[in-house]
Amino acid sequence: MDITEFYQTFFEEAEELLNEMEHLLLELDLDDPDNEQLNAIFRAAHSIKGGAGTFGFIVLQETTHIFENLLDRARHHELILDREIIDIFLETKDMLTDQLNAYRNQEEPDPEAFERICTTLKRIAEEKTDAGSPAPVAAAPVEAPVAAGAGIRLLEIVLSKLDEDECATLTEEIALFGTVKHSEYADNTLKISLESSEPADDIEAVLCFVLDASQIAIQEASGGAEAPVAAAAAAAESMKAETQAVAEEAPAAEPKGADSKASQAPASKAPAKKPGKAQSSDASLRVSTEKVDQIINLVGELVITQSMLEQTTQGLDPVVNGQLLTGMSQLQRNARDLQEAVMSIRMMQMDYVFNRFPRLVRDLASKLGKEIELVTVGKSTELDKGLIERIIDPLTHLVRNSIDHGIELPEKREAAGKNRLGKLTLSAQHQGGNILIEVSDDGAGLNRDRILAKAKSSGIPISDNISDDEVWQLIFAPGFSTAEQVTDVSGRGVGMDVVKRNIQQMGGYVEILSQYGKGSTTRIVLPLTLAILDGMSVKVGEEVFILPLGAIMESIQIKHEDINRVAGQEQVIHVRGEYLSLVELHKVFNVPDAQTDVTQGIVMIVQSDGRHFALLVDQLIGQHQVVVKNLETNYRKIPGVSAATIMGDGSVALILDVPALQRVSRDRRGSEPARAQAAVH
Incomplete structure (x- = not known):
């Protein structure tokens, strides 16, 4: 049977198990490790090892085998966990990921890295094992029968819907878990009697890599020649349950010892038992x-x-x-x-993104000598898969900035009357047709004077009386940085401009809220999906354009006295004490027969990057939910246009790119909005 077609399933499931392993390792309380978490980490390594052995990924199998042995000692409290061990376990997880990716790319893993991690794990096994702790006397009666072989069970495995050619290969794979006592094939069904100490769930998990869960049935045999063994195992389980109850009341009585694996594994797994494979497979379906x-x-x-x-x-x-x-x-x-x-x-939970950051925060805080607590809010908030993958890099940069520039060193925080432990918060929530993602910290905040001084020294034309919001937007300028020294973490002024550009390409915008000495919040607003857009259709001449609904603040008609000109050419309008630049769409797109009198048209107040400006259109048609079509794929890139859609009458309408229109407005004026407002005054 050709099993290469099942490689992708193994790679995906192994990747999920490795991510779960990292998440659990980061959550472990070193002073009082949770048994269920330790068992779950062990099961993840065990499943990966079994799958790697099935597919012949030898290096991955051997690495997980050594790792599994250490995890087994840890869950039986024979290995004293500390920060160094957790760091090595996380490094091992990274190495397993590299090996998995190598096999995915049809390459062999790095042999030097394999030798290094194996040597490190073996050293930990020798140095950190709590060999001097005697096993409690109360646990001895349970350990004795298990050591005599009571952990061996007779399993009846039934595999249905099989061709005869598949039977030999599957029999060989099952034989890896124990001794095959009997096998029989009839009516497309293979029946195997297997003597094994391995849990049935683990055998089923490996078989699910090559078969559908509905084809697999595994149960423990009762009666026959194996009845004494089964009875002994049942007796051991009963005694173990009683001992476990005592251990829960008195943690000091938990059994230790090298031979405790067979007896403790079933009992310790019971509280954390997951739904069966058949149930989970029936409840979900992998689709490309x-x-x-x-x-x-x-x-x-x-x-x-x-x-x-x-x-x-x-x-x-x-x-x-x-x-x-x-x-x-x-x-x-x-x-x-x-x-x-x-x-x-296509919707995925933000948990997919947020789960990547506990490791990053832990490692970077340790490297910089800071104490930081990561808090996540709204992990169940959903976002389109296409967007959720593209938001990872911008969020990573913002988190690194908060850790490096925002949150102070513990001593500096204490001197300022703060808690030594800094707080970094990642949150996500729905807001209308958008998703609002925030990266907040309780650090030093942004320094307005330092940013202005840096801007002036860099030759950026600014006014001293510009608002805080406009000052904060300066940090998104290419090459802009106020860091006193460059480190391998940040300080080169590269990244924030990329963050802003990437978010704009996703149809969103970013803004910053900050209070000096108390912290900063970077807010990202994105549409929930790029495939469908809620928009307002507007008419300019005979052309119809779609304006994203989330960018529209209001639509008004203005009077002649509200119109002013900057440098005698560009127009700005005065709305409730604020001067807004005016972009006339008929000029941007050279639309003939359009309304040129501003007072006779409709002025749309829109926002981009936290700033407002005005668009002049002839007429509002109505609100629509439109299907977004990529214009670059079907035609070419057009400045000021993000995509296109097909209207109900079959005509094509262009979807406006609001941030790009604002840039067009700035280019036409040749100055910042603050200078335009100053010129009017």
């Missing part, structure tokens, strides 16, 4: 992203077709065509529900 994207595109086309039909039937007589109009209304509801259901498939 390409297939999901194809379905989303087809549903988008369906929605466009539905809009066309709806527009066609608008002029029909409801009395004569009542049944047709009723059907169209039902089609509209069903298409909308289908669209939302399909889009939800």
Whole structure:
């Protein structure tokens, strides 16, 4: 049987197990390790080892085998856990990830790295083992029968829907877990009797790499020649349960000893037992992203077709065509529900992103000599998969900045009357059709005077009376940094401009809130998905444009006295004490026959990067939910336009890129908004 087709499943599941392992290692309380967490870490390593052995990934198998032995000692309290050991365990997890990626790329893992990590793990096994602690006397009666072989059980394994050619290979794989006493193949079903000390769940987990869970049934045999063994195992389990109850009341009585593995593993696993593989497999289905994207595109086309039909039937007589109009209304509801259901498939929880940062915060804080607590809020908040993968790098840079520049050293915090332990908060929440992501710290905050001084020395034209919001936006300028010295963490002024650009490319914007001496908050606002957009359609001349609804603050009509000119050319409008630059869309896109009188058109107040400016349009058409089509793929990049969509009448409407329009406005003025406002005054 060719098992290479199951490689991808193994790689994905092993990657999930490694991520879970890292998460659990970071959560461990070294003073009082949780048995369930230790058992879960051990099971993850054990499952990876079994899968690696099945597929012939020898280096990965040998590394996890050594790692598994140490984890087994740790969960039986034979290994004293400390920060050094956890650091080495995390390094081992990184090494396992590298080995997994090597096999994924059809390469052999680095042999030097393999030797190094194995040597380190063996050294830990020799130096850190608590060999001098005697096993409690109360636990001795339980250990004796297990050492005599009561841990061996007879398992009946039934594999269905098999071809005869698959039987030999599967029998060999199952033989790795013990001794095959009997095997029989009939009616596409393979029945195997196996003597093994391995848990049935672990054997099933490995088989699930090559078979569907519905094909696998494993149960412990009762009666027959193996009845004495089964009875002995049951007796040991019963005695172990009683001892476990005593141990829970008196932790000091927990058994130790090199031979305790077989007896303790089943009992310690029981509280943390997970749902069976068949149940989890039936509840979820792995589908490639390409297939999901194809379905989303087809549903988008369906929605466009539905809009066309709806527009066609608008002029029909409801009395004569009542049944047709009723059907169209039902089609509209069903298409909308289908669209939302399909889009939800691409949604992933922010937990996928946030789980990457405990390790980063721990390592970087230790490197910089800081004490930092990471708090995450809103991990269940959902975001489109395409966006959630692209937001990781910007968030990583913001977190590193908060740790390096924001949160002070413990001694400095104490001198300022703060807690030695700094607090870094990652939060996510839905806000209308957007998601709001914040990176907050209780550190030193931004220094306005230092930023202004750096801006002036860099030749950036600014005014001393600009607002704090505009000052904070200066740190997004390329090459801008107020760090006193460059480190390998940050200080070169590279990164924040990339953060801003990446977020703008995702249709969002970033703003900063800061209070000197108390901390800073970087806020990122993103649309929930890039496939569908809530927008307002506006008309300029005979052209229709779509303006993202989240960028619109209000729409107004202005009077002549509210219009001013800067340098005799560019126009600004006065709205409630604030001067806003005016972008006339007909000039940006050279639209003929458009409204040129500002007082006769509609002025849309929009926001970008936390700043406001005005757009002049001829007419508001209405609010729509449109399917976004990539313009660069189908045509080319157009300045000021982010994408396109197909309207109900079959025409193409351009979706405006609000940040780009603001940049166009700045280029036309050749100055910052603050200078424009100063010129008006």
